Amino acid sequence: MKKLLLPILAIVAGALFTNAQEAAPAGEVTKLMLGVVPNVMKFDKAELTVKAGSKVMLLFKNEKCALQHNFLLLKPGTKDAVGALADKMLTDPQALAKFYVPESADVLVKPHKLVGIGQSDLVEFTAPTEPGDYPYICTFPGHWRLMNGVLKVTK
Ligand SMILES: [Cu+2]
Numbered sequence: 001m002k003k004l005l006l007p008i009l010a011i012v013a014g015a016l017f018t019n020a021q022e023a024a025p026a027g028e029v030t031k032l033m034l035g036v037v038p039n040v041m042k043f044d045k046a047e048l049t050v051k052a053g054s055k056v057m058l059l060f061k062n063e064k065c066a067l068q069h070n071f072l073l074l075k076p077g078t079k080d081a082v083g084a085l086a087d088k089m090l091t092d093p094q095a096l097a098k099f100y101v102p103e104s105a106d107v108l109v110k111p112h113k114l115v116g117i118g119q120s121d122l123v124e125f126t127a128p129t130e131p132g133d134y135p136y137i138c139t140f141p142g143h144w145r146l147m148n149g150v151l152k153v154t155k
């Protein structure tokens with residue numbers, strides 16, 4: 001069922017996009033895959049690249065890691081600040097319900113859930129219009145120092 005859903009979503013997004021394209025010829029849908037390296041608290045890619053302002057469909061998938069993870073995209077230069085907020089959530093009784101997403105204006109893209117073993121989260125967003133290096137991190141407390149990467153937004 002899940003395997004079916006993605007192609008269908010892609011087709012729907014593609015169809016929507018075709019219509020939108022007449023109004024916004026610069027747009028395009030970029031599909032990205034991001035995974036988890038088991039047991040070392042790392043994403044399987046340290047770097048991803050998208051065009052500024054493009055539609056992005058990112059499939060974040062945890063195939064083999066027993067820990068739970070998430071995917072957040074942040075404003076440039078804010079990894080340490082948001083990471084520190086994430087670590088503080090250890091004392092927040094609502095943290096699990098919030099999927100360990102800290103409340104911060106530096107968070108550009110939030111996850112829908114924590115992704116346990118065998119699970120995935122399809123994250124759709126519009127890439128920032130300003131080119132630059134946008135950090136992505138997992139905010140499960142303690143993970144972000146190792147579990148981070150850079151989304152390169154290009155012109
Ligand atoms: Cu993690």
